[in-house]
Structures are given as structure tokens and as C-alpha cells.
Amino acid sequence: MGVSYAAPAYYADRLCERARCYIREFLVPSEEARKDIDDLRKREERNRGLLTPKKYDKEVEKNKTRAERTKEREELNKKKEAVEEALKKHVFDKAVATFSGNVTDRDYDPQSRNQLLKTMYWM
Numbered sequence: 229m230g231v232s233y234a235a236p237a238y239y240a241d242r243l244c245e246r247a248r249c250y251i252r253e254f255l256v257p258s259e260e261a262r263k264d265i266d267d268l269r270k271r272e273e274r275n276r277g278l279l280t281p282k283k284y285d286k287e288v289e290k291n292k293t294r295a296e297r298t299k300e301r302e303e304l305n306k307k308k309e310a311v312e313e314a315l316k317k318h319v320f321d322k323a324v325a326t327f328s329g330n331v332t333d334r335d336y337d338p339q340s341r342n343q344l345l346k347t348m349y350w351m
Contacts, residue, residue, distance in 0.1 A: 254323050268318055272311045278304075 248255065257265065273279045289297075 250327075251323065253326075254319055265315060265319070269311060269315060272314045276307045276310060278307055278311070 253261070270279065292300075
């Protein structure tokens with residue numbers, strides 16, 4: 229005996245699969261895109277002071293209170309979160325530009341985009 233599921237769930241699954249096809253280049257970036265993201269990450273970390281070498285002084289660290297160490301750790305985490313947000317924004321903006329047609333990438337083919345927009349996919 230076969231088991232079926234509700235039509236809305238079936239169509240939702242089909243549409244999610246189609247969406248994954250459209251955004252595959254952002255979910256599984258190419259080597260060039262990864263390099264671009266890594267460069268951006270390093271630049272953002274440098275701008276926020278995460279890549280600057282910090283001189284470690286054992287005596288200074290020993291004399292810090294728990295609250296001071298906690299505050300430093302929280303500040304570091306905030307900076308890391310800001311870097312991640314900047315990377316997410318970069319990828320999102322690139323995706324929006326790709327789907328709106330405002331692309332400056334030299335490998336972008338507007339003809340294939342226009343063909344894709346004219347195509348009706350079966351759900």
C-alpha cells in the first residue's frame with residue numbers, strides 16, 4: 229500500500245527544489261567566488277582589528293578580572309558577528325544583482341538570463 233502526502237506539501241517541495249536550482253551558485257560557490265569571499269573576510273577582519281597581532285603579556289592577563297576578560301571576549305564575538313554579517317550582505321547583494329540583471333561580472337551572460345526568465349518550469 230502506497231503512502232501519499234498532501235498536495236500543498238508536494239508542491240512546496242517542488243518549488244523549494246526549483247529555488248535551489250536558481251541559487252545554486254550562491255549555495256555552492258565556485259573557486260573564484262570562494263576566493264572573493266575569503267578576500268572580503270580578511271579585509272573586514274583587518275578593518276575591525278581582528279587580524280592585528282596582539283602582544284600577549286602573561287602578567288597583564290593574570291591581573292585582569294573575570295569581568296574584564298568576559299567583556300573582551302564579548303567585544304571579540306561582536307566583531308566576528310559583524311564580519312559574518314558583512315559577508316552575508318555581500319552575498320545577498322550579489323544575488324539580488326544577479327536576479328535583477330544589474331550584474332558587473334565579466335562571466336555573466338544576460339542572454340541566458342533572459343532565456344531563463346521566459347521559460348516556464350513544470351512544478
